[in-house]
Amino acid sequence: MMNIVLWILQGLLTILFLLSGGIRVVKPKDEIREMGDGRMEWVDDLSAGQLKLIGILEVMAAIGLILPALTGILPILTPLAAVGLVLTMIGAMILHIRRGDPRQVLVMNVVLLLVAGFVAYGRFVLVPFTA
Numbered sequence: 292m293m294n295i296v297l298w299i300l301q302g303l304l305t306i307l308f309l310l311s312g313g314i315r316v317v318k319p320k321d322e323i324r325e326m327g328d329g330r331m332e333w334v335d336d337l338s339a340g341q342l343k344l345i346g347i348l349e350v351m352a353a354i355g356l357i358l359p360a361l362t363g364i365l366p367i368l369t370p371l372a373a374v375g376l377v378l379t380m381i382g383a384m385i386l387h388i389r390r391g392d393p394r395q396v397l398v399m400n401v402v403l404l405l406v407a408g409f410v411a412y413g414r415f416v417l418v419p420f421t422a
Contacts, residue, residue, distance in 0.1 A: 297413045300406055301356045301369070304376065307403070308353035315346025330396070333386060345379070352376045356410070359420075366420030373411035380404035 314323065320339045324331050334342055355372025359365045383400045414420065 293413065294418045297410060297418055300410050300413075301360070301373075304373075304403070304407060304410065305353045305356045308349040308356075308376065312346040312349025312353060315342050316350060333390060333392065336386060336390060348375065348379060352379070360414075363420075369420060370411045370414035373407045373414065376407035377404055377411060380407065 314326070318326075320334055320337075320342055323342065324334050337345070352372045352375045355368050355375070357369075359368040359372075380400045380403050384397055384404070387396050387400065
């Protein structure tokens with residue numbers, strides 16, 4: 292049962308980070324800022340290169356949540372990808388706190404951090420993949 296829960300959470304994180312990271316990779320910074328109806332002003336604190344790098348890291352982590360586990364090739368990369376997303380969310384939270392953004396902006400970061408942390412713990416400890 293826990294294996295199913297972890298797969299569902301991995302799938303949800305993968306979809307979310309493929310979309311958000313993919314947008315950061317392919318769209319110019321100005322378009323990203325306009326997409327959020329005022330909720331994406333944080334992009335002004337980053338260079339276009341930093342924004343692309345974050346997008347690339349998110350896409351790579353999203354792929355790492357599914358592909359190694361699915362193929363059985365280096366399945367240790369799955370919980371490591373989840374740890375990478377935890378670190379990404381910590382960075383996002385630091386950015387929003389420094390900017391003085393409203394606390395509700397942090398809620399999504401905290402939720403994603405907790406889900407990614409649970410996936411990492413689940414795949415390291417509860418239901419690890421065997422090579």
